[in-house]
Amino acid sequence: MPHANAPLTELGRLRLARCVVDEGWPLRRAAERFQVSATTATRWAARYRQLGAAGMADRSSRPHRCPARTHRRLERKVAHLRTKQLGPAAIAGRLGMHASTVHRVLVRLGCPRLSAVDLATGQPIRRPPVIRYEHAAPGDLVHVDIKKLGTIPDGGGHRAHGRSQAKQNNDLPALRRRASHSYVHTAIDDNSRLAYSEILPDETGPTAAAFWTRAHTWFAAAGITVVRVLTDNGGCYQSRAWKQTMALTDCRHKRTRPYRPQTNGKVERFNRTLQREWAYQRIYTSDAARARALPRWLHIYNNHRPHTALGGRPPASRVTNLSGQYI
Numbered sequence: 001m002p003h004a005n006a007p008l009t010e011l012g013r014l015r016l017a018r019c020v021v022d023e024g025w026p027l028r029r030a031a032e033r034f035q036v037s038a039t040t041a042t043r044w045a046a047r048y049r050q051l052g053a054a055g056m057a058d059r060s061s062r063p064h065r066c067p068a069r070t071h072r073r074l075e076r077k078v079a080h081l082r083t084k085q086l087g088p089a090a091i092a093g094r095l096g097m098h099a100s101t102v103h104r105v106l107v108r109l110g111c112p113r114l115s116a117v118d119l120a121t122g123q124p125i126r127r128p129p130v131i132r133y134e135h136a137a138p139g140d141l142v143h144v145d146i147k148k149l150g151t152i153p154d155g156g157g158h159r160a161h162g163r164s165q166a167k168q169n170n171d172l173p174a175l176r177r178r179a180s181h182s183y184v185h186t187a188i189d190d191n192s193r194l195a196y197s198e199i200l201p202d203e204t205g206p207t208a209a210a211f212w213t214r215a216h217t218w219f220a221a222a223g224i225t226v227v228r229v230l231t232d233n234g235g236c237y238q239s240r241a242w243k244q245t246m247a248l249t250d251c252r253h254k255r256t257r258p259y260r261p262q263t264n265g266k267v268e269r270f271n272r273t274l275q276r277e278w279a280y281q282r283i284y285t286s287d288a289a290r291a292r293a294l295p296r297w298l299h300i301y302n303n304h305r306p307h308t309a310l311g312g313r314p315p316a317s318r319v320t321n322l323s324g325q326y327i
Contacts, residue, residue, distance in 0.1 A: 007036050008044070013056040016041055017048030070097075070105055078105045085119050132309065134191060138319055139224040141190040141254075143267035144212065144231045146203045148181050149279055152287040182287065183207075184274065184294075187215040188267050189224060192318035193307055195270055197298055199291050205239025212242070216249045222319050228252045230264055273301075 008016065016034045019025040020041060025033075031041040047055035070078075074095065081091045088102040095102075112124050135141045183203045188195040196215045200207050212229070219226055229251050231237040237255065246253045256263035278297040284290040306312045 008034065008040075010056045010058075013044045014048070014053055017044045017056070020045040021048050070101060075105050075109065078102055079109055079111070082106060082109075082111050083122055085114060085117070085122060087114060134309075136191065138189050138191045138194070139219065139226045141228045141230055142187050142215075142219070142226050143190060143264050143270075144185075144187045144208075144215075144229055144237075145264060145267040145271065146208070146234065146236075147184040147186065147271040147274065148203070149184060149275075151180060151182050152284050152290055154286045182291075184271075184279075185211040185215075186267055186270060186274070187212070187219070187229075188270050189219070189315075190230075190266060192224075193266070193270075193310065193315040194219075194222065194224070194302055194319055195298060195315070197274070197294065199294060203234065203236050205236045205241040208236040209239070209241040209245040212245050213249065216251070224319065226251050228254055230254045230256065232256050232261065232264055233258055277301075 012034060016030055016036070019030045019033070020027060027038050027041050027045070030045075031038045034041070044056065074097075077095060078091055078097075081094060086094075088099040088106065091097070092099040092102045117124055183200050184197055185200055185203075185208065186195060186197040196218050198211055198214070200211060216226060226249070229246065231253070233255050236242060237253075243253070261268055278294060279290065284293070302314065303316045304314055307314060310317065
């Protein structure tokens with residue numbers, strides 16, 4: 001494909017060549033007519049005489065020979081050392097070459113990265129496909145987690161005014177400073193990805209239990225009967241208040257394996273989306289301004305935002321009784 005400023009396309013070259021070869025135009029007249037040099041007109045006319053219309057196509061700019069290319073004997077040595085599971089830097093040190101040159105040779109030879117081969121056998125690893133589990137119906141499992149966020153001082157924090165102003169705010173007397181963190185408690189349904197979140201002042205057991213009571217009521221209003229709840233091993237989820245709330249809402253509580261957050265991956269992924277699209281999406285001038293933006297963002301997430309795990313549909317598409325999904 002010719003570049004944007006090319007004076008001739010393939011059709012234009014063919015017309016120029018036919019004017020010169022078939023119609024007998026002088027080269028200078030044809031070059032002036034098509035706004036190119038006489039040398040260019042000569043080249044396309046010669047190709048037309050030799051190859052016909054097929055000669056008007058672009059040719060590869062790759063050179064026919066490259067004298068500076070690494071010798072094939074040296075390339076074979078690089079390939080041999082690669083079988084010993086050595087990287088470009090190690091091979092370069094043994095052969096007296098630059099690591100970047102070794103890397104280009106390995107790419108040219110089609111050698112996979114060391115991270116993609118079995119170190120014992122040297123064979124490419126056949127990684128199993130990623131299996132995404134999903135419970136059959138809404139409410140079969142609800143993931144619950146807490147995301148801690150730094151509070152924003154009135155007037156804006158370091159993202160609005162820089163680090164120096166943030167330091168001045170931190171130097172204020174303790175009575176004038178507000179709490180340094182806020183806690184976003186979230187419950188997300190495993191099947192529909194429907195999410196409910198609240199910003200609360202702490203992550204204690206009574207606070208988490210009261211949050212789940214409200215979240216359970218919200219899911220029930222959407223027609224979702226929660227059967228099981230999955231959390232990490234945080235202290236609030238091992239408290240007496242949490243256990244009592246689980247019993248009152250008739251939900252079975254499950255906890256993830258210690259140091260294995262992937263088990264609670266759906267809410268962990270939601271927390272990342274929450275940070276990117278709400279918490280840090282724009283510069284807020286106060287913590288209250290950020291808090292006011294959360295309900296609207298949750299409405300967009302639940303009712304309008306396409307979700308890749310749901311085939312590009314929003315979570316509300318799997319819940320028929322959710323209020324506000326057509327607003």
